[in-house]
Amino acid sequence: MARKTSLSGFPEWLPEERLVELHVLDVLRETFELHGFSSIETRAVETVGHLLRKGEIDKEVYAVSRLQEDEDAGSPKGEDQLALHFDLTVPFARYVVENSGYLTFPFRRYQMQKVWRGERPQEGRAREFTQADIDVVGDGTLPFRYDVELALVMIDALSRLPIPPFTLRINNRKLAEGFYRGIGLTDADGVLRNIDKLEKIGPEKVAEALREELGATAEQAAAALELASIRTDDTSFVEQVRALGVTDELLDEGLAELAEVVGEASRRAPGKVVADLSIARGLDYYTGTVYETVLVGHEHLGSICSGGRYESLASTGKKTYPGVGLSVGVTRLVTRMLSQGMAVPSRKVPTSVLVSLVDEESWSQAQDVAGQLRARGVSCEVSATAAKFGKQIKYAERRGIPFVWFTTRGEDGALAHEVKDIRSGEQVPADPAAWAPPAEDLRPVVRAVAAVGA
Template identity: 60%
Template sequence: MSKPRPISGFPEWLPPQRMIEQRFLDKIKSVFEVYGYAPLETRAVEPLDQLLRKGETSKEVYVLRRLQEDSSASSPDDSLGLHFDLTVPFARYVLENSGKLNFPFRRYQIQKVWRGERPQEGRYREFVQCDIDVVDRDTLPAHYEAEMPLVIGDALGALPIPPVTIQVNNRKVCEGYYRGLGLGDPEAALRAVDKLDKIGPGRVATLLTETAGATDAQAKAVLALAEISSTDASFADSVRALGVSDPLLDEGLAELVQVVETAAAYAPGLCVADLKIARGLDYYTGTVYETQLAGFERFGSICSGGRYDNLATSGNERFPGVGISIGLTRVLGLLFGADKLAISREVPTCVLVALSDEEHRRAADDIAAALRRRGIPTEVSPTAAKYGKQIRYAERRGIPFVWFPGDPDSIKDIRSGDQAEADPATWSPPAADLHPTIN
């Protein structure tokens, strides 16, 4: 077998990085649950007609098929693909289980997703998303749209990462404004504006004329809206000053004001109204969110989402929702790549029980068991080498303490060299040493 090579876009973290990821996951879960969101996990595959019906995703979906299937015979797997986000599967889940759920239904979902896009720094083909959503039957009050940034602000604020800014907009503002301008294809205009940061205003203006049927004057007016940004509700006055009117525009402005003012009251500086934010997926109908990580803005949003009114709809049943998703793998990849995250040791172990000879391994195992019962991560030395070698084994892994069985036993802090008598039934390490810490 030749030496294996990594597959681009499918990250495999080393154990210290994986421990950091686990700490992040634990903190994110705890914040989600503090806000009353219940855990959920959906299957990895969905019918292709569901995956492809909303937004420009057809080039990104991985299709599921068996290696040796008969190409001449139809197979149920022909119509299945790996999910590219967690919102579409969640909407399907709600429709299938609506009779068993209590509404409004609040859930968090932390799973891997797959997208067949070009891998680059901070962008992967397999990655972990951390989602929260609220859905209700028939109608969903707008105050849930104001809650989303607060949850994410607390979750990301609890992590050892640079500060974040959540950019918010409302699709109704954009669509109402475009209708007021007389544009016939607001969705095409939204898709063009969504590329503003990537291709710049000149090329977006060209796209608006080519795909949305805009005149030069209309394209200029669209870009004028996209330039408006504010940390308070003054953005609404700036929009009205453009002289465009439409009932949907007024509705969107009122909803966006509520989001911005709520965020300002509970988390000052967290949110900014940025009217160039559009989001590329077609299923969004109200507030939309994107999140910038300080110092890493050029890599795009690390957390995004929005309101969707028609995604979970079947016949007369309608379950509008709003959600937001942290791209955890993107966050970690960017920070690992910039050497911004490290952990105090590469193993969970706090104590290494030294071994004088193999005949005393059972006694060493008993000491380790006593410490583990008290929640102290412990392992026994792999070999009965000289104590100096066993200490170096601990040093290489960052294990802070070595336990020496004897009469009496003793524990040594190998960083300071301090050593003292110890009893496995009562000894405890300093709280800072019990588990690895993220630096």
């Protein structure tokens, strides 16, 4: 069970909880690498000017400064001031521009790092959290097929995790913007920002905001909401949009792109993809396909994985590097996994064997045994004191260590080794140069719990 920490919004895990988080990160990393993505890491800070180029999130950005500023040192101010990054896409765009001469395009990268946002803490929203991103970026152009591939890669990755069924919901901002333009709403970004609040505040308040903030008529607001109500698990959304009677070239382009993504993804991953025309994504840098992912039965948690296509986020002014990417909210996902008991580790610690001490003089000898075990990949630790064997076994039980190693010396001076499975009580002779635990006990294993509460 995830715990509350003394500093709200900055989660910390117990060792057994951290094992679940590490399992999620390992699965994502392994899957991303199977699909040919390379790992990078960017710095934690960017300039304020760079971070605020796209998206309305200035109230959420944490600025960075020294406690005692040196006025003579000319500390950066304004757009040059340093701030912690709020996502991994904006820093990645800067990384691509600065390193373009050393990268091979299309460039495929994954990135797993902490990010920071000054949000109001609640379940699923933290101020410090971990994201795991994948992106493909092109030099000048990027084939649209990557919009399809990214969806399939992420479906593969999430399907390997011990979580409930999930749905990848996909839309296209060209489709939405073209539709709004076709009904006479020129502030497409403003409409999208309000549609993005649909699940939080409901259609009536969204319609009210469209009328009051953007000057939409009742008919225009109703049409925007009707578009947002369309959801299909195949390409039949195209006919439903056409039936609304709106025409626009950008709408046509968005419909064709979304049909390609949903058609191919639903064929390869049936039951996992939905065309959801309410998906908008709040950040302004998205220009085409947009994605959100929800756990079935846990929709109120919000999206656990989201992203989209961006054409000009990475740009030198003369050259652009269009990309498409998806980001897993690892901390949001792990918090729900822990709070709902979706997955549990087979033990609390990596240690497989506790090497016991017969007496205080046997510590060096016990270290020799531990060294032989570790050389073959068996995690172990040596008992700190030569307490009674019963107490040493109790210590192993409290730590969740499955095996205890005993070494004794016979009358002839020969060493005798035995290992005990403290779960079953079975104790057998063992050779430190050859013995290994069963494969399932070599390291902690994170397993899904059969019944998951919503």
